[in-house]
Amino acid sequence: MSFQIPRGTQDILPEQAAKWQYIEQIARELCRRYNYQEIRTPIFEHTELFLRGVGDTTDIVQKEMYTFEDRGGRSLTLRPEGTAAVVRSFVENKMYGYPNQPVKLYYMGPMFRYERPQAGRFRQFVQFGVEALGSNDPAIDAEVIALAMDIYRTLGLKKLKLVINSLGDVESRKAHRQALIDHFQHRIHEFCDDCQARLHKNPMRILDCKKDRNHELMRTAPSILDYLNEQSRTYFEKVQMYLQKLGIPFEVDPRLVRGLDYYNHTAFEIMSEAEGFGAITTLCGGGRYNGLVQEIGGPETPGIGFALSIERLLAALEAESISPPISEGIDCYVVALGEQAKEEAVALVAALRQEGIAAEKDYQDRKVKAQLKAADRLHATYVAILGEDELQKGVINVKHMATGEQQEVSLHTFVSHMKNVLQ
Numbered sequence: 001m002s003f004q005i006p007r008g009t010q011d012i013l014p015e016q017a018a019k020w021q022y023i024e025q026i027a028r029e030l031c032r033r034y035n036y037q038e039i040r041t042p043i044f045e046h047t048e049l050f051l052r053g054v055g056d057t058t059d060i061v062q063k064e065m066y067t068f069e070d071r072g073g074r075s076l077t078l079r080p081e082g083t084a085a086v087v088r089s090f091v092e093n094k095m096y097g098y099p100n101q102p103v104k105l106y107y108m109g110p111m112f113r114y115e116r117p118q119a120g121r122f123r124q125f126v127q128f129g130v131e132a133l134g135s136n137d138p139a140i141d142a143e144v145i146a147l148a149m150d151i152y153r154t155l156g157l158k159k160l161k162l163v164i165n166s167l168g169d170v171e172s173r174k175a176h177r178q179a180l181i182d183h184f185q186h187r188i189h190e191f192c193d194d195c196q197a198r199l200h201k202n203p204m205r206i207l208d209c210k211k212d213r214n215h216e217l218m219r220t221a222p223s224i225l226d227y228l229n230e231q232s233r234t235y236f237e238k239v240q241m242y243l244q245k246l247g248i249p250f251e252v253d254p255r256l257v258r259g260l261d262y263y264n265h266t267a268f269e270i271m272s273e274a275e276g277f278g279a280i281t282t283l284c285g286g287g288r289y290n291g292l293v294q295e296i297g298g299p300e301t302p303g304i305g306f307a308l309s310i311e312r313l314l315a316a317l318e319a320e321s322i323s324p325p326i327s328e329g330i331d332c333y334v335v336a337l338g339e340q341a342k343e344e345a346v347a348l349v350a351a352l353r354q355e356g357i358a359a360e361k362d363y364q365d366r367k368v369k370a371q372l373k374a375a376d377r378l379h380a381t382y383v384a385i386l387g388e389d390e391l392q393k394g395v396i397n398v399k400h401m402a403t404g405e406q407q408e409v410s411l412h413t414f415v416s417h418m419k420n421v422l423q
Contacts (some may be wrong), residue, residue: 008115008123010311020126022324023310024108026154027128034147036104036130041085043110047075052295053084055202062194064113078112082129083289083305084296090133091298102134120280120312129286129307133293136302138235141266141288142242148270148284148306149248155313156322159274160283162248165256165267166236167204167287168228173264176227177203183222191215208257223254232265239266263287266304272312274319283316284308329379330358331422335371337387344411345386348396351415357422376401382418 005011012020031038047067054060066078079085086105090096095103108128117123130147132140145162152160167173180203184191188199192211199206206212207221228236243250256267267287286306293301317324332352336345345361352359360378362371368385375383385397396414398421399406409417 006123008117010122010124018326018328019314019324020310022326023155023313024128027106027108027151030147030150030154031106031130034104034143036106036132036147039086039089039105039107040109041079041082041089041107043112044076044078045085045088047077049084049088049296050077050080053087053292054081060113064115066112066114080111080113082107082109082111082127082307083131083292086129086131086305087133087289087292087296087298087303090131090301091293091296096134096293096299096301102132102140104130104132106130118280120309120315122311126310127307128310129305131303131305133301133303136290138238138266139242141239141304142246142248144286144304144306145243145268146246146248148286148308151308152270152283152313152316155317155324157272157316157320159272159320161271161273162243162250163253163256163269163271164239164243164250165253166224166228166232166239167257167264167267168224168232169264170291172224172228172232173204176222176224179222179227180204180206183220184217187217190217204257207255218255221255224257225252225254235265264290268306270308272316272319274316277316277319280312283312329381330360331380332357332359332382332384332418333371333375333378333380334359334361335368335375335383335385336361337368337385338391341386341388341391344391348384348386348411348414352418355415355419357415357418381422384414384418 028038047065050065051061060080065080068076070076086107090103090105106129109126110124111127112124114123115121128151130144132144145164149160149162168176181199184195184199184203184206188196191206192209195206195209195212204224207218212218240250240252250268256269257263265288268285269282270284271281272283273281284306286304288302288304290302292303293299334345334349334352336342349359349361360375360380362374366374372383380401383399383401385399390396394411395408396411397406398409398414398417
């Protein structure tokens with residue numbers, strides 16, 4: 001019986017994992033500079049958290065969640081996104097009482113959504129995201145966007161487009177909501193079942209429909225920007241001003257609504273404009289969610305964040321022909337000839353590793369030529385050859401693979417010699 005990987009998942013093989021590690025390293029370092037600290041939440045949560053947090057009119061809740069009942073009869077769900085879980089932890093651990101506000105967090109880990117797999121879209125995927133909770137300052141909106149842009153730019157991406165919009169406050173959305181109902185309701189029967197169900201529950205989500213995006217009523221739908229009250233308009237203008245001060249170009253798109261119910265005020269997406277990237281161009285999305293903490297049972301607390309897919313980031317790097325600078329190879333391969341030399345090689349390799357040197361030896365009892373080929377395949381910088389004759393003399397031959405230069409070194413000083421030459 002043979003087994004295959006579940007549809008919509010992937011194995012990250014060692015040669016690919018190095019790229020993931022590099023991206024994770026860049027993201028963590030930038031978070032350190034921006035003063036965001038890591039938070040790790042469970043991979044599954046109580047289903048009710050996502051029903052209340054993400055919204056029961058969203059595609060995620062209605063179609064895409066992996067939900068199961070445990071042996072105690074509790075309904076649990078593999079997390080489809082990170083924000084609701086982070087906010088749950090924020091409330092449960094009373095982080096709103098921390099002396100340093102806003103609380104600035106980041107997370108990284110697998111998410112799960114049941115949807116049709118395609119290029120760059122998986123049923124298990126890895127998200128990196130940040131959340132800043134506790135500030136109503138539009139400058140923090142600009143900071144969150146800047147952090148996302150910094151990650152992509154640091155990795156070398158250039159063909160990026162930032163799109164922003166304002167979804168307004170409760171008052172603005174209420175006025176816009178009624179305008180959307182009035183606009184769509186007389187022809188809503190021409191739209192998909194999802195749009196028909198959303199008309200009175202959350203009509204703004206109609207604008208996010210992929211099936212009916214080319215319908216003529218979509219092009220003439222009322223813009224949220226026309227319904228922003230003075231406070232919402234001023235807030236959005238300040239976000240744009242800060243982005244300009246940070247030198248971050250952007251476009252305003254009044255039809256950008258995002259796919260989650262908790263967003264208000266600032267919403268944004270970062271897209272790849274690289275040729276051949278694919279039909280789904282969005283790399284990253286985020287926005288402000290001032291009511292989410294209260295919805296999950298906490299005090300009134302503003303928040304903003306974003307999430308990006310590591311898989312889509314890798315695809316964007318490939319589309320722009322960017323190869324992360326991955327350090328390949330090991331520092332030293334110890335070739336041993338004869339039983340005594342093999343025994344000594346075990347101790348030498350261990351001593352090298354204790355000093356932070358990447359070292360390897362043969363474990364298949366191969367001939368010298370085969371061991372040297374193995375060292376070459378591993379891109380070893382040096383090869384150290386130890387035979388019976390060398391062992392009797394108390395020396396080892398160290399060869400630099402690139403230049404062919406060879407040197408006889410005392411076994412007693414071999415490790416310190418390797419440290420010196422590698423530095």
